[in-house]
Amino acid sequence: MKVALLGPEGTYTHQAAASYFEDLETDYCSTIRDVFNSDTEVKFVPVENSLGGGVSDTVELLKSGDDTVTAEVRLQIQHALISDEDSIEDIERIKSHPQALSQCQNLIEEHGWEKEETGSTAAAVEQLEEGEAALASEIAAEINDKNILETSVQDTDSNITRFFVLNGDPEPEEKTALVLEPGEDRPGLLHAMLSCFAGHQVNLTHIQSRPTKRKLGEYYFYVEADAAGEKLQDTIDCLETYAEVQNLGSFSVLGDET
Amino acid sequence: MKVALLGPEGTYTHQAAASYFEDLETDYCSTIRDVFNSDTEVKFVPVENSLGGGVSDTVELLKSGDDTVTAEVRLQIQHALISDEDSIEDIERIKSHPQALSQCQNLIEEHGWEKEETGSTAAAVEQLEEGEAALASEIAAEINDKNILETSVQDTDSNITRFFVLNGDPEPEEKTALVLEPGEDRPGLLHAMLSCFAGHQVNLTHIQSRPTKRKLGEYYFYVEADAAGEKLQDTIDCLETYAEVQNLGSFSVLGDET
Structure with missing residues (x-):
């Protein structure tokens, strides 16, 4: 099914959408507003989000538009440590979305890594250079053919993001x-x-x-x-x-x- | 007064803090959590924010810590179009925080510019290259000695962000x-x-x-x-x-x- 969602490929939004839709065909948009304005009928948007904004834009665009919420999808955010390097010892710098950096402070402080902020977790993986690691979804490592040095490196496990499916197939309603x-x-x-x-x-x-x-x-x-x-x-x-x-x-x- | 706040220099947080504190001496932190953990007593944090996250981190850290809210500061977010170029005709690419890009869609579509996301509005100004413009605060243009090609380029004017001063001087309370x-x-x-x-x-x-x-x-x-x-x-x-x-x-x- 063709679905409009926040890009780039490999973000947590992508991972959550892939868990819900069989045969997901992606229409990537660069902002939540672009998702709502997309010609693709079915949309997938964050509604209570701990990564990269979402809730206020989504609520306002739901209010002003005529899309219908048809499902809620929850994803436990687990950051992987991703790099071109083979060993954690070779890492000197860490890059990711500011909120992902904030959620993995223990690991970063333990190694004394320099931090660099990027616009999304997926962009951090795409922009990896020598001696660098990124915090992002495992799907981002796969897509970009990078090494996963460690999984689930966030400080706590309680980080759940909620997404809405708009204009999807009707389901039993709760x-x-x-x-x-x-x-x-x-x-x-x-x-x-x-x-x-x-x-x-x-x-x-x-x-x-x-x-x-x-x-x-x-x-x-x-x-x-x-x-x-x-x-x-x-x-x-x-x-x-x-x-x-x-x-x-x-x-x-x-x-x-x- | 020394104040811990979200950096880098030139973000809207910086602009709002400069409007409130006389003789502002900045202790820049890279995440909201770092601001709360800073040894600097007085802190300045976004609480209802349309740019770069804020509210949920701030509410949780207020709840778990012992900082005291002493003032609320409001800032109308007005994006300036900032560049090394002298003319808007020479711009081919626009970069900024995803939410700033989303708030200036009319301008971007009118010119058909390519978009690039950065971790903060201030970082977009610091990373300007030939043929590029950034959407950021006027203070970011001044600090980085760049040209302001146009002011107040956002789609609507209703974009107000609220900040809290923590542990500041007592004021009349409302x-x-x-x-x-x-x-x-x-x-x-x-x-x-x-x-x-x-x-x-x-x-x-x-x-x-x-x-x-x-x-x-x-x-x-x-x-x-x-x-x-x-x-x-x-x-x-x-x-x-x-x-x-x-x-x-x-x-x-x-x-x-x-």
Whole structure:
């Protein structure tokens, strides 16, 4: 299936997409906005991301567009140490995306390596020079025919990134992503809106406020509810008495530790 | 004053810090984690950021450390087109941080420039070659002695980044940052906690849920309340009946459009 996603080849986005789609045919884009603007119907975007931005761009582009969320894919981020060298002893410099460097501080400090920042983890592998290593996905090492000197070198193992599939095949639905836009702000308004979830016994698994950008201090809320379909309809009807409600789609959750 | 902040010199973080601190003496760090670990007492970190990550690292490091928020600084991000060339006609390639490239798509498409991603906007200016331009802050052009071909080239003007000053001089306090950690999850729990804000007529200006990383599906909430000091004490007492409450500090808001 042809899918628009954030490039270059070999990023964690690529790895996560390859785990979800059979016969993945990639349409690489250089920004999340480009993914949303792509003519390719099915898209794959980070929504809660610890590497390389994502969540705020994705939420805003979901809100302003008409794509439908059809699945959530989770990936445990595990950085590999990748090089042209054969031995870790020959490494003097380490390069990667700033957040990957930040997540592997123990290893870097232990060896006293010089650090260099790149625009993506995959770009670090492509730009490897003598005496250098990169922190990136194992798929990036394979693609670029480099050596993996060590796997899973990050400081902690709790680093999970969530992705959304947009406009994909329907799956059994467990969760729903909503935008709530009250159009005013007063103390207690969020509390009032959440009474709909509490009253109908629907759990929230994610909430964030975002500025509307129309007026300073005016917010909308991006929420994910642990329900879909008929089970959520009363909640949505209740929410509509307080705010404009945009249903971004219902989806199942797939991947690591779900 | 000596301040730890995200480098390199010439990023928007640098520009925002220079607008707040008189006699700024910089201690540049390469990641947000390094800023928090710096021996320099006063720190300056992005908290709601549209460029180069920030918010999730900052919230987690505030939660796990003992730094105190003392001010919020806002900066309207305006990208300048920076080059060694004298004329926009001589540009064939544009380089910058992926999010800056994404925010200047109209200009880039109009000229059909090739794009190259860098780890920061400032790095793009440092790495300029013949026929290239960078998207970065005006301060980056000054520092590197480059030409500014055009100012404010971003697609829209609504791009404001918020920064926190940590451990700075006390100021009149308007807002308070809190972490609420309920230690359990059940439908209606967030609604119950927010009843404290609603009941005591305190407005929330920001909310986000974050995974605790201890257990999948367990969350804590990062909130900013539009009150401080005695006016917030009853609310905090009320919140403590539902959750562990961590007060990250009270602060005033300074900068663009506040």
